[in-house]
Amino acid sequence: MNRFSGMEAELEDHMQHLDEGTIHAWLDQALPPDEAARAEAHVRVCAECAAMVAEARGMIAGASRIVSALDAVPAGVIPRAKPAASQPGSLWRAMRVTPARAALAASLLFAVATMLTVRHDTPDKIVPAVVSRVRVAPAPAPATKPPLPHSPRVAQNKPAAAPPTDSSPPEAVPVTRDAAHSTLGGVARQAAVPRAMQLQSLVGASAPGERRDLAGCYQIARDSVEWLRSIPERFALALTPGRADPEQHVVRAIAADGRMDSVLTQSSWREVGPTLALVTFSLPEGRRVLTVQLAAGGTFSAQSALASGGFVPVRIMQATCAP
Amino acid sequence: MNDVDRLFREYQQPLVRYLTRRLGDRDWAEEVAQETFLRAVKQETIVSERSWLFAVATNLVRDEARKDVRRRRRLELLREQARVDDVVDPEPLDAERAEETAMARRALDCLTERDREALLMREEGLDYTEIAAALELSLGSVGTTLARARRRLVEAYESLQRDGSGARGSHAAS
Numbered sequence: 001m002n003r004f005s006g007m008e009a010e011l012e013d014h015m016q017h018l019d020e021g022t023i024h025a026w027l028d029q030a031l032p033p034d035e036a037a038r039a040e041a042h043v044r045v046c047a048e049c050a051a052m053v054a055e056a057r058g059m060i061a062g063a064s065r066i067v068s069a070l071d072a073v074p075a076g077v078i079p080r081a082k083p084a085a086s087q088p089g090s091l092w093r094a095m096r097v098t099p100a101r102a103a104l105a106a107s108l109l110f111a112v113a114t115m116l117t118v119r120h121d122t123p124d125k126i127v128p129a130v131v132s133r134v135r136v137a138p139a140p141a142p143a144t145k146p147p148l149p150h151s152p153r154v155a156q157n158k159p160a161a162a163p164p165t166d167s168s169p170p171e172a173v174p175v176t177r178d179a180a181h182s183t184l185g186g187v188a189r190q191a192a193v194p195r196a197m198q199l200q201s202l203v204g205a206s207a208p209g210e211r212r213d214l215a216g217c218y219q220i221a222r223d224s225v226e227w228l229r230s231i232p233e234r235f236a237l238a239l240t241p242g243r244a245d246p247e248q249h250v251v252r253a254i255a256a257d258g259r260m261d262s263v264l265t266q267s268s269w270r271e272v273g274p275t276l277a278l279v280t281f282s283l284p285e286g287r288r289v290l291t292v293q294l295a296a297g298g299t300f301s302a303q304s305a306l307a308s309g310g311f312v313p314v315r316i317m318q319a320t321c322a323p
Numbered sequence: 324m325n326d327v328d329r330l331f332r333e334y335q336q337p338l339v340r341y342l343t344r345r346l347g348d349r350d351w352a353e354e355v356a357q358e359t360f361l362r363a364v365k366q367e368t369i370v371s372e373r374s375w376l377f378a379v380a381t382n383l384v385r386d387e388a389r390k391d392v393r394r395r396r397r398l399e400l401l402r403e404q405a406r407v408d409d410v411v412d413p414e415p416l417d418a419e420r421a422e423e424t425a426m427a428r429r430a431l432d433c434l435t436e437r438d439r440e441a442l443l444m445r446e447e448g449l450d451y452t453e454i455a456a457a458l459e460l461s462l463g464s465v466g467t468t469l470a471r472a473r474r475r476l477v478e479a480y481e482s483l484q485r486d487g488s489g490a491r492g493s494h495a496a497s
Contacts, residue, residue, distance in 0.1 A: 020474075021467030030451035030466065056470065063473035066480050067446045069420075069427035070344045 018042060018049045023056045327364045334376050335360070337447045342380055344443050347428055355383050371456055373449060378457035381440050430480035438472035445469055 018026075018039055025031050026039045043050050335356060342352035359380045369375045431439055437458060444454050451465040460468060 019467070020470040021464070023466075024470040024473070025451065025466030028445070028451065028466070028469070056473075059470070059473040059477055062477040062480075063442060064446060066427045066430060066476055067344060067443065069423045070347070070431065071340075 016042070017046065018052065020052065020056065023049070023053055024060070027053070027056055027060060327360055330363055330372065330376070331360055334373065338376055338380055341377065341443050341447045342384065344431075344446075345381075345384060345439070355380055355387070358383055371453060374453040374456035377444055377447075377449065377453070378459075381457065385436070426480060426483045430476050430483055433479040434472055434475050438468055438475065441465065441468045442472040442476065 022031070022035075022039060026036055029036075031039060043053055338356045338359065339349070339352050342355050343349050346352050346355070359376055362379055363369065363372075363376060366375075434442070437460075441454050441458060441460070444457060449457070451462060454460065454465050454469075455462045
């Protein structure tokens with residue numbers, strides 16, 4: 001009898017849906033470890049709550065953007081952060097990424113997250129051929145047409161058309177299905193773009209107290225889709241291993257003027273070429289890979305995949321940024 | 324007695340940003356921040372500096388807002404007008420951005436005071452414990468407060484956007 005009631009209690013606990021406040025606390029990393037683990041376990045099996053988590057992410061990002069929009073007051077009115085590089089929201093101003101535009105990003109995120117959840121739940125039904133190796137091509141030339149967005153073959157095997165750029169192209173790097181983080185671990189080595197090298201030294205020079213300053217930044221970059229909106233024409237990315245755990249990477253996008261715009265922890269970004277980047281980030285539902293492609297006219301497309309289930313493009317989205 | 328130099332160095336900037344977002348006025352924000360630091364100097368012991376400072380600043384805003392909200396509004400309007408007259412508009416997109424800012428401000432006004440403060444503190448990087456201490460909330464209710472604040476803000480903003488009257492009228496959404 002006791003045993004059964006124990007099991008029931010466990011089952012009940014397992015089935016207990018998360019309330020919105022708990023989800024936000026979890027996403028804000030404010031839950032104690034045991035509760036966070038419980039939330040994570042529940043979200044893994046509960047599509048309803050997973051959808052709520054995705055929605056909450058959108059809310060967090062959206063609210064953050066709206067609050068940042070308050071800072072768009074006449075020049076110099078809002079105080080700058082000590083190092084100009086870590087001024088939260090600076091790039092939003094620089095990029096003119098307005099809440100209206102960011103709202104699109106938030107809904108895109110929701111779509112991706114939902115898709116991923118669905119795919120994650122029913123991999124057998126939906127996932128087509130599992131690709132064991134993905135060859136990520138070197139930097140595409142600006143003149144090259146991007147791959148057809150709806151071609152799964154292109155998406156799976158060749159995220160980008162890959163002729164060399166004018167400058168020295170990085171070497172083609174194979175991305176294996178089970179080695180998302182080994183790929184990512186190699187980012188520093190693969191950053192053949194001179195600009196990115198420069199930025200790494202910039203990152204290496206960060207002050208010890210920096211982590212705290214970054215606390216204000218992370219909401220800006222909490223959902224990776226924001227990156228789609230935030231990449232200016234001239235940008236660079238830098239990656240540095242986490243201090244406590246080398247597996248936890250910190251990815252930063254730095255605008256041409258040297259200002260850092262955002263930080264995405266537990267994730268990693270790999271710049272494959274001037275118009276293509278690969279970002280991997282950990283989310284409660286599993287590690288994900290997002291391929292971002294930027295075309296000359298400000299168009300971007302993105303593919304997402306669960307790395308754990310093979311590099312499978314689940315959706316290709318296209319949107320056009322305002323010029 | 325607290326080391327005002329250090330407090331100022333560490334907290335002036337986030338505090339002023341928080342207050343500016345809250346009040347929509349940098350000068351006013353500076354004043355309130357200054358008063359907050361003055362009080363910190365007089366305070367014997369402060370357990371959690373950041374939440375103490377944010378709490379005091381928040382209370383000062385509340386007190387003052389209660390006292391002369393009308394006069395403030397009027398002055399704000401005048402000041403804004405003066406600024407608009409002064410500012411040379413270098414980019415054509417500035418009008419659009421001004422509208423976004425106005426909409427963001429109005430969406431923020433749709434929140435209750437507590438929700439608004441919690442959200443703005445969170446945006447300044449305060450953790451749940453600090454927010455709970457500053458606003459005298461239970462730790463368990465911070466998540467709910469933030470969830471509600473964010474949802475309302477986004478919904479109000481979207482509703483203003485739909486109305487397409489961001490720069491006109493007042494409080495169309497709630």
